[in-house]
Amino acid sequence: MLIVKPQNFLLPAPLPLDCGRELRQVNLRYETVGTLAPDGSNAVLITHALSGDAHVCGRHTPEDPKPGWWDEMVGPGRAIDTDKYFVVCSNVLGSCAGSTGPRSVNPDTGNPYNLDFPVITIRDMVRAQHELMKHLGIRKFLSVVGGSMGGMQAMEWAINYPDQVDSVIPIATTSQLSPQSIAFDWVGREAIKNDPNWNDGNYSADHVPEGGLATARMLAHITYLSDESMSRKFGRELQDADSYSFDFRRDFAVESYLEHQGRRFVERFDANSYFYITRAMDYFDLAARAGGDLARAFAGTRAAFLVVSFSSDWLFPTAESRKIVRALLRNRLNVSFCEIQSAYGHDAFLLEADVLGPMLRDFLANRLEAQHA
Amino acid sequence: MLIVKPQNFLLPAPLPLDCGRELRQVNLRYETVGTLAPDGSNAVLITHALSGDAHVCGRHTPEDPKPGWWDEMVGPGRAIDTDKYFVVCSNVLGSCAGSTGPRSVNPDTGNPYNLDFPVITIRDMVRAQHELMKHLGIRKFLSVVGGSMGGMQAMEWAINYPDQVDSVIPIATTSQLSPQSIAFDWVGREAIKNDPNWNDGNYSADHVPEGGLATARMLAHITYLSDESMSRKFGRELQDADSYSFDFRRDFAVESYLEHQGRRFVERFDANSYFYITRAMDYFDLAARAGGDLARAFAGTRAAFLVVSFSSDWLFPTAESRKIVRALLRNRLNVSFCEIQSAYGHDAFLLEADVLGPMLRDFLANRLEAQHA
DSSP: BBBBEEEEOOOOOOOOOHHHHHHOOOOEEEEEEOOOOOOOEEEEEEEEOOOSSSSSSSSSSSSSOOOOOTTEEEESSEEEEEEEETEEOOOOTOOOOSSOTTTTOOOOOSBBBBBGGGGOOOHHHHHHHHHHHHTHHHHSSSSEEEEEEHHHHHHHHHHHHHGGGGGEEEOOOOOOHHHHHHHHHHHHHHHHHTTTTGGGGGGOOTTTOOOHHHHHHHHHHHHOOHHHHHHHTTTTOBOOHHHHHHEEEEEEEHHHHHHHHHHHHHHHOOHHHHHHHHHHHOOOOOGGGGOOOHHHHHTTTOOOOEEEETTSSSSHHHHHHHHHHHHHHHHTTOOOEEEEESSSGGGGHHHHHHHHHHHHHHHHHHHHHHHHH | OOOOOOOEEEEEEEEETTTEEEEEOEEEEEEEEEETTTTTTEEEEEEEEOOOOOSSSSSSSSTOOSSSSSTTEEETTSEETTSSEEEEOOOTTSSSSOOOOSSBBOTTSSSBOOSSOOOHHHHHHHHHHHHHHHHHHOOSSSSEETTHHHHHHHHHHHHHHHGBSSSSEEEESSBBBOOHEEEHHHHHHHHHHHSSGGGOOOOOTTOOHHHHHHHHHHHHHHHOHHHHHHHTTTTTSSOOOOEEEEEESBBBHHHHHHHHHHHHHHHOOOOOHHHHHHHEEEEEEEEGGTTTTTHHHTTTTTOEEEEEEEOSSSOOOOOHHHHHHHHHHHHOEEEEEEEEOOGGGGGGGHHHHHHHHHHHHHHHHHHHHHHOO
């Protein structure tokens, strides 16, 4: 059994942010698996999605009932083989799973930041990860790999640190959040704001805005699935009865499933972090920083790319990945692209390990070989 | 200017419901335009969607700033020509625009029903409309026409009153609500339930669950548009500034638009009605009543059909209309079908009058001619 211990890295200096403010005493929670090769060539950074954390694979203790979030993909002998690669995964800035975020104590006041926490961007998250990279003595990542918001971070790596990434694997992602996704994020935050416990983000630990956060999560969860996968998995099945209840309790299996997802989420996630991380995604727009020209955004980039999308992903559909691929090709970069046929919607990046795995395994092996050639 | 006066019809007897209960003293708010032909051949029933009402066209007074919800389609000289047809539209049972609904006074208690109102079905709505038909002295509708939930009612007419409808025009609709739509409805109701004013539906008129209802509406509104129409209409445009605010107020035009839609909705709609009408749609499943066989559900049907879908409607996509068409054809019914190319998503049934209009005009003219032949 792979046991992985969480570690903490306190940034040695204040972190400058895109909003113009800076954050002092930033901590990053991270985990590493495997051993950095003497020539430093085998480091792989895995970047996580909205609700992810540093615990990408293995278990924290032998008794730990649940492995990390990408355990099917990462570990000894897995596609991202920790016998071969030195894998790093850190919890993003603004999150609530160990890294500094809105519920952390503001060193200036001694109280939690809550909504005084600065609004951060995906690039800010990556800037903090870059500090961790230096701390770990890594000169260049063989690859930065991530799905969804993790893919956004991966692309920021390629753009902002072109000499320090050999390759990038953005999976099920987009170069800019669509108005539809911005709208879903807005509605999710509105649901939280309406919660009687919200109190402008100054809720107490005993009275968190559970209902609002669960509602936001349930909504987001619908966008992670596909109409087809929901039809296959639930159809119009009733949960506990043979006929309609004729009331407003949950009748349908899909209602019961969502309720369960919402309840589980509030046990592990913080409402203020939900605000900050969704806002970081709203603001994500690589082309905007290059006058609206995505190809120009990648102008200084030198990494090789493996871009992956999933056919039924309607949150970040294949067309978005194709836009990225076209922009990369216009820069004559080394690009591989695959749309994987899957009914699982956006969540496919977590579920299609059987198909995704071999693809990543080969790509990484080729990149490692090229390093040594 | 077409002035149309709302009218009320108090059902002469209690209305039996699918849930097994019955409703006493049911009122239907309705409007009629045009004149019933001496042979009764020209009556057209228009059935409305979730948030619609009886006011389908014209204005209530000369000062009325806004015409009815389908004024582009219905009126003198319009596609559904009130110089030619006797048009009837009634507010559905359970709504809050004049017909009996959860905020009506329960004659047994003297207080508003609120959540003691029985859960109603689409068929219950149609059963009430059938009482209105008798009251108006109409023996047969030339057509029952409706989009979205209106299309569900139209199909129920064809199934339940086969001798009393000559034709049916279900537009942008489905024969059964999908799990994805059930899920969106669930999340919308959860947003309302989390509102501090909700009070299990027993809110006072001064303290309605505005925030929750607005959130539910904003969410639903996203499903009425398409990714493409949102990109065209809003893109990532900022509303009032040149750069991000780096806070959580609305930055994007799409956020501002949603906020506006939410605010407008709470001015005219009731949260309890939102519960009842969404639940009626959740429960809608024509095939289920025929052992899962949609063709069998239409077995006794004799109406001619014009089925219309819109290419970018992802709430009730074209595939759902095709299912209906196939089931009708298996019954050797007279069926026309058109998928209209449109970027407007589900809302296209309200917005594509230029394309939809001529189609309905011709179909109705043919049906009227056939009546007289």
